[in-house]
Amino acid sequence: MPNMSYCRFRNTLVDLNECHYWLEALIHDEKVGPLSREELSAAxxxxxxxxxxxxxxxEAGDVDVADDPDLARLVDKFNREAAAR
Incomplete structure (x- = not known):
């Protein structure tokens, strides 16, 4: 069910924080295991x-952002390392 417009960001933030937690655990060698193919793609x-x-x-605020890194490559690296643990 889609989020109601009055709580779209609040509800999404809760889910995004959970994803952040799991990515941090994956990166920092905590025992979460690798992501499935579908979850890796979604991540x-x-x-x-x-x-x-x-x-x-x-861009809208006329603020420079650092170079655009290859994020998919980094996530693949972290997932391979989790699978090797």
Whole structure:
């Protein structure tokens, strides 16, 4: 069910914070295991979307943002490391 317009950002923030927690655990060698193929794909898309949002806000505010890193490659690296643990 889609979020109601009056709580769209609040509800999404809760879910985004959970994703942030799990990505941090994946990156920092905590025992979460690797992501499934579907979750890995969604994580890459989510990260790219977050960066797109930040870039859009900064561009609208005439603020420079650092170079655009290859985020998909980094997420693949962290996922491979989790699988090797």
């Amino acid at each position: 890459k898309e989510l990260i790219t979307t977050c960066l797109d949002i930040v870039n859009a806000i900064c």
